[in-house]
């Protein structure tokens with residue numbers, strides 16, 4: 295695992311104590327640490343290798359500190375993120391207001407970042423439904439409005455945690471493929487360079503300039519190229535926008 299390249303940066307945001315570190319612990323190590331709550335200082339990083347079809351995707355997951363004291367620092371960690379898991383505690387309506395704050399930040403500052411809303415500690419609702427502090431339908435409406443996916447998870451039982459990160463990895467793969475398609479239909483300054491075509495095994499078809507043609511090509515190509523987002527943070531520098 296060490297030294298492995300990270301494909302997609304994922305950041306976890308949300309009020310302190312909502313369970314971000316526990317979510318990462320469950321996702322990365324399949325366990326839940328009960329015991330005294332220790333707040334995150336600064337941020338923590340973990341790399342998680344996911345499988346999507348016949349591809350592997352390494353997610354670099356940044357667990358930020360929820361304390362408002364570290365708010366400025368959290369902004370550094372969402373820069374260049376391809377996905378943000380914005381967490382709130384299902385039993386705490388205040389934490390959902392804080393989640394909205396982070397969504398606004400992302401919408402204003404990280405346009406290319408996909409947002410996943412994550413209501414945490416669902417096991418507490420299993421124990422007692424009256425503990426729910428955030429209405430599911432209200433959040434679903436909000437998620438539709440901001441075009442986010444919504445998950446209700448429990449790091450204690452593991453409910454929906456793997457599903458959440460799997461969706462992040464799948465969207466990364468599918469969204470990258472979409473960006474490859476649009477790159478081909480962009481104007482001249484966004485064309486992929488010769489070196490990029492070679493980097494993709496020379497499988498680019500000069501004749502397939504239409505989106506439909508590229509869709510056919512992509513669906514018949516087993517290994518989709520990953521980094522073809524001209525000018526984006528994760529481009530390896532092979533496209534014309536990044537090349538000097």
Ligand SMILES: Nc1nc2c(ncn2[C@@H]2O[C@H](COP(=O)(O)OP(=O)(O)OP(=O)(O)O)[C@@H](O)[C@H]2O)c(=O)[nH]1
Pocket residue numbers: 308309310311312313314315316317327328329330331332333334335358359360361414415416417418447448449450451
């Ligand atoms: N019952 C239950 N408790 C949870 C769950 N996830 C987290 N907790 C508890 O909630 C508390 C806070 O969890 P953390 O994961 O440290 O929260 P955090 O969001 O990382 O907190 P900061 O680092 O301060 O931002 C801890 O006492 C956890 O044991 C869960 O799914 N179910």
